[in-house]
Amino acid sequence: MHSLIQKAARSHRLSLEELTFLLSAAELTEDLAAAADEARKRYVGDGVHLRGLIEFSNICRQNCCYCGLRRDNQHLQRYRLEPTEIVKLAENAKALGFATIVVQGGEDVFFTAEILAEVVTAIKKLDVAVTLSVGERSRQDYQLWREAGADRYLLRIETTDASLYEKLDPGMSHANRRRCLQDLKELGYEVGTGSLVGLPGQGLESLAQDILFFQEIDADMLGIGPFIPNPDTPLGHEPPGDFPLTRRMVSLIRLLIPDANIPATTAMGTILPGGREIALASGANVVMPNVTVGEARLNYALYPGKICANDSPAKCRSCMEGRLRSMGRFVATGQGFRQRNTTERGLS
Ligand code: 5AD
Ligand code: SF4
Ligand code: FES
Numbered sequence: 001m002h003s004l005i006q007k008a009a010r011s012h013r014l015s016l017e018e019l020t021f022l023l024s025a026a027e028l029t030e031d032l033a034a035a036a037d038e039a040r041k042r043y044v045g046d047g048v049h050l051r052g053l054i055e056f057s058n059i060c061r062q063n064c065c066y067c068g069l070r071r072d073n074q075h076l077q078r079y080r081l082e083p084t085e086i087v088k089l090a091e092n093a094k095a096l097g098f099a100t101i102v103v104q105g106g107e108d109v110f111f112t113a114e115i116l117a118e119v120v121t122a123i124k125k126l127d128v129a130v131t132l133s134v135g136e137r138s139r140q141d142y143q144l145w146r147e148a149g150a151d152r153y154l155l156r157i158e159t160t161d162a163s164l165y166e167k168l169d170p171g172m173s174h175a176n177r178r179r180c181l182q183d184l185k186e187l188g189y190e191v192g193t194g195s196l197v198g199l200p201g202q203g204l205e206s207l208a209q210d211i212l213f214f215q216e217i218d219a220d221m222l223g224i225g226p227f228i229p230n231p232d233t234p235l236g237h238e239p240p241g242d243f244p245l246t247r248r249m250v251s252l253i254r255l256l257i258p259d260a261n262i263p264a265t266t267a268m269g270t271i272l273p274g275g276r277e278i279a280l281a282s283g284a285n286v287v288m289p290n291v292t293v294g295e296a297r298l299n300y301a302l303y304p305g306k307i308c309a310n311d312s313p314a315k316c317r318s319c320m321e322g323r324l325r326s327m328g329r330f331v332a333t334g335q336g337f338r339q340r341n342t343t344e345r346g347l348s
Contacts, residue, residue, distance in 0.1 A: 001031055008255040009035045019208035022252060029244045029251075036251035036283030043258040043341050044285045047332025048324050051100040051131065051263075052093035052291040052313070055300035056081045060106025062135070064158075064169045066196065068230045068301045069106045075232045077299050080110060083119050090123045093291040096317045099335045101126075102154070102288060104133035113141040117148040124149035129335040131192070136176060139183040146187045151337075153184045154192040156223060159199060160213045161206045168199060168235075181217060190338060192221030192261075197249055198241020199227050207249060215256055220338045221286070222260055224249045225267030228303035243272045247282050254283030259341040261286050269307045277323060286336070289316040 004022055008014050014022070022028060057080040060069040068076060081089075090101045101123055105111065116134065123130050132145055133154035142153070155177070159165050162174035184191045195210045196202075214222055226241030246268060254262060263286040264279035272278070276287060290297060291313040298309055308316050321331055 001035065002028055005031055005035050005255075008252065009039060012256050012258060014252075014256065016205065016208050016212060019211055019252060020205045023204045023207055023245065023248055025248075026244055029248055032248055032251040032255075033282035036254035037281055039254050039258045040262075040283050040285055044261070044339070045332075046329050047285075048280065048329050049100065049261065049286045049332045049336035050098055050317070050320060051102050051286060051288045051336075052090070052096070052098035053102045053104060053288045054081075054086055054089045054093070055104055055290065055292045055296060056086045057105035057108040057111065058296075058300050059108040059110070060135075061109060062107050062169065062172060064172075065234045066168060066199065066227055066230065066303075068232055068303060070233060073232045076301060077295070079296050079299055080108060081296060083115060083122075086119050087122045089291055089293065090126060090128070092293075092313060094126045094128055096291070096313055097331075098128065098291065098317075099333070100129040100131060100152075101291075102131040102133060104154070107135040113137070113144045116141075117144050120145055120148040120150045129337070131190075133192075136172070136180050139187075142180075142183050142187055142189070146189060150189065151335075152190040152192060152221070154221070154223065155180055155184065156192075156194040156196070157181070157210070157213065158196055159202055159206060160195070160209045161202065164199065164201050164206070167201070185217065190220040191217070192223060193217070193219050194221075194223035194225075195249075196225060196227045196241065197246040198239070200235060200238045207245075211249070211252055211256060214253060214260075219257065220260060221262070222253050222257065223263050223265055224253065225265040226271045228267055228271055228305070230301075230303045240271060243268070243275060246271075247278060250279055251283045259339060261336065261338055263288055266290075266307060267303065270303070270305050277327060280324075280327065280329065287320055289313070289320055291316075
C-alpha cells in the first residue's frame with residue numbers, strides 16, 4: 001500500500017500537498033477505499049445509520065448557480081408543506097423505524113424561527129433525533145431551534161475557496177457561512193458540512209483545503225457529492241463532477257476524521273447506479289432516504305435524475321435494508337450520534 005495511505009490510516013494527518021497528491025491519484029482509488037473501509041469498520045462499525053429526510057419547501061431566496069431551487073429558476077413547480085404535514089411525515093418515518101428525522105428546505109423565509117421551532121418541538125415528541133438543514137440564519141434563530149430540541153444541523157460549506165463560492169453563490173458571503181458553522185458549533189449542535197466535487201473552476205488543492213477545513217472545525221458529519229449539472233441553471237452545460245474523485249474525497253475524510261458520520265449521498269447514487277453502495281464500501285456509514293411523499297418528492301429538484309423520486313418512503317426503507325444486508329452491513333440501531341474515539345486517534 002502507498003506509504004501516504006498508510007500514514008493517513010495511522011496518524012489521521014496529511015499535509016495540503018499530500019492530500020492534493022492523493023486526490024490526483026486515480027490509480028490509488030481502490031487502495032484508498034480499502035484503507036477507509038477498514039477505518040470505518042474499526043471506528044464506527046458495520047451499522048449504517050438511516051436518516052429520514054423531509055424536503056419541506058423548495059422555495060429559496062438564494063440563487064446558487066448550480067442548484068435547481070435557485071430563485072431565478074422559473075421551470076420549477078414550487079411547493080411548501082404545512083407544518084402539520086411536516087410533522088405527519090415525521091410520524092410516518094418514525095413508524096418505519098427511522099431514529100433521526102432531517103428537516104431540510106430551501107431558504108424559505110415563510111418559515112420563521114418560531115414556526116420552525118414549533119415543528120422541531122412537535123417532532124421531538126416522537127423521541128427521535130432532529131436534524132435541521134435550512135441554510136444561513138441568525139445565531140438567535142439557531143439558538144431558538146436548539147432550545148426547541150434540535151440536535152444537529154447540516155450546512156455545507158460547498159467549497160472553501162471563498163472567491164469561487166462568492167462567484168457561484170451570488171450575493172452570499174463565505175465569511176457569513178463560516179460564521180453560521182461557528183455559531184452552530186458553539187450552540188452545541190452536531191454539525192454537518194461538506195462540499196460539492198467538480199464545480200467549474202475548483203481544483204484539487206481546493207478540495208484538499210476542504211478536507212483540512214473539516215478537520216480544523218472538527219465537523220461531526222461530512223456530506224460530499226459530485227456536482228450534477230442542472231439544465232435549468234447557469235451551470236447546465238458544465239461537465240459533471242467525477243465519481244472516482246468524489247469517492248477519494250469520501251475515503252480521505254474517513255481516514256482523517258475517522259469517527260465522523262459520513263453519508264453515501266443521493267448525488268453519488270444519482271451520478272452512478274450503485275454509487276451509494278460504492279460510497280458505503282469506501283468509508284461512508286450513513287444513508288439519508290427521502291421520506292417525503294407526493295408532488296413535494298418530485299419537485300425538490302436540485303439536479304436532474306435524482307434517484308428514488310418515484311418511490312415511497314416504505315419502499316426506500318426496505319430497499320436500503322436489503323442493499324445493506326447484501327453488502328454484509330445492517331441498519332444501525334439508536335440515534336447515531338457521533339461516538340468520539342479519542343484513544344484510537346491518540347488524542348486522549
Ligand atoms: N449537484 C449536486 N449537488 C447539488 N446541490 C445543489 N445543487 C446541486 C447540484 N447541481 C447540493 C448542495 C447543497 C445540497 C442541499 O445540495 O451542496 O448544499
Ligand atoms: Fe437555495 Fe441551497 Fe439551492 Fe443555494 S443550494 S439555491 S441556498 S437550496
Ligand atoms: Fe429508494 Fe432503493 S433506496 S428505491
